[in-house]
Amino acid sequence: MTTSTTAKTMESTPVHEKKKMIETVNLTKSFGGHTAVSAVSLTIFEKELKSIIGPNGAGKTTFFNLLSGQMKPTSGEIFFQGKEIQHLPPHKRTKLGIGRSFQITNVFPTLTVLENVRLAVQAKYNIHYSMFRHFKHYKHLEEEAYESLEKVKLADKAGQLASNLAHGEKRKLEISILLALDTKLLLLDEPTAGMSIDEVPQIIEVIEEIRDQRDRTIILIEHKIDLVKHLSDSIAVLFHGKQLADGSPTEIMNNEQVQSAYLGGLYNDAED
Numbered sequence: 177m178t179t180s181t182t183a184k185t186m187e188s189t190p191v192h193e194k195k196k197m198i199e200t201v202n203l204t205k206s207f208g209g210h211t212a213v214s215a216v217s218l219t220i221f222e223k224e225l226k227s228i229i230g231p232n233g234a235g236k237t238t239f240f241n242l243l244s245g246q247m248k249p250t251s252g253e254i255f256f257q258g259k260e261i262q263h264l265p266p267h268k269r270t271k272l273g274i275g276r277s278f279q280i281t282n283v284f285p286t287l288t289v290l291e292n293v294r295l296a297v298q299a300k301y302n303i304h305y306s307m308f309r310h311f312k313h314y315k316h317l318e319e320e321a322y323e324s325l326e327k328v329k330l331a332d333k334a335g336q337l338a339s340n341l342a343h344g345e346k347r348k349l350e351i352s353i354l355l356a357l358d359t360k361l362l363l364l365d366e367p368t369a370g371m372s373i374d375e376v377p378q379i380i381e382v383i384e385e386i387r388d389q390r391d392r393t394i395i396l397i398e399h400k401i402d403l404v405k406h407l408s409d410s411i412a413v414l415f416h417g418k419q420l421a422d423g424s425p426t427e428i429m430n431n432e433q434v435q436s437a438y439l440g441g442l443y444n445d446a447e448d
């Protein structure tokens with residue numbers, strides 16, 4: 177894990193100088209009588225990495241589903257760069273620049289790693305492939321795809337079939353595809369889940385490098401609290417669907433309400 181002072185730089189930027197990337201206002205999602213997300217009002221600033229933490233069932237994934245458009249809210253609003261988006265379907269939000277890491281459906285197992293990312297680059301430029309055009313017409317797409325693979329440290333696997341990648345490599349490929357699509361807001365849902373111990377530091381390094389470029393905004397759901405502390409500019413805590421706290425990593429770790437209501441449980445989760 178590399179050390180970086182960039183996160184501290186974001187923390188020290190005065191709030192009035194920060195631009196809002198996405199904001200939720202009283203965002204609520206109920207399933208029958210159960211409210212999974214309850215009047216959550218959160219602001220995520222451009223170029224920051226915000227983590228959403230909370231015990232199992234706290235509403236984190238539902239919150240992501242609302243941001244990405246997989247679910248419609250029961251009430252409340254979502255503003256992306258000032259534009260109201262809660263009524264937009266997922267593909268329109270993708271076009272605006274919101275990308276979610278689990279969109280592994282974009283990965284074609286029988287294509288190579290490079291071909292998968294090249295398709296994302298093509299989609300970004302809206303270019304339809306023609307067998308009769310000279311390959312040089314497409315060379316820049318391939319180069320851009322390769323650069324995107326380099327950013328996630330997967331360039332050495334460019335020629336392999338996507339189906340042959342290890343689990344952690346597939347997660348990196350997903351992130352590479354999001355980067356190739358010029359995603360402004362990356363929604364990373366437990367990127368380390370299911371990874372072997374060897375794979376975790378690699379994905380952390382990738383996320384850290386994307387964060388330190390400071391040209392994207394990242395929202396991260398993650399159970400591993402040490403990782404969250406290390407990576408985040410700010411942390412929001414959900415508890416029974418409600419927003420329990422929102423602040424810097426230090427503020428959250430020192431927040432007595434968070435500690436007593438939740439952190440003990442979280443540490444236990446993390447050790448599972």
Ligand SMILES: Nc1ncnc2c1ncn2[C@@H]1O[C@H](COP(=O)(O)OP(=O)(O)OP(=O)(O)O)[C@@H](O)[C@H]1O
Pocket residue numbers: 207211212230231232233234235236237238239
């Ligand atoms: N489609 C659904 N229908 C009914 N209830 C749902 C649905 N999706 C989520 N819930 C409920 O909403 C609550 C919040 O679930 P959610 O998956 O958002 O929590 P989470 O914080 O992501 O949990 P975990 O850390 O275990 O993934 C839970 O009680 C869950 O059972």
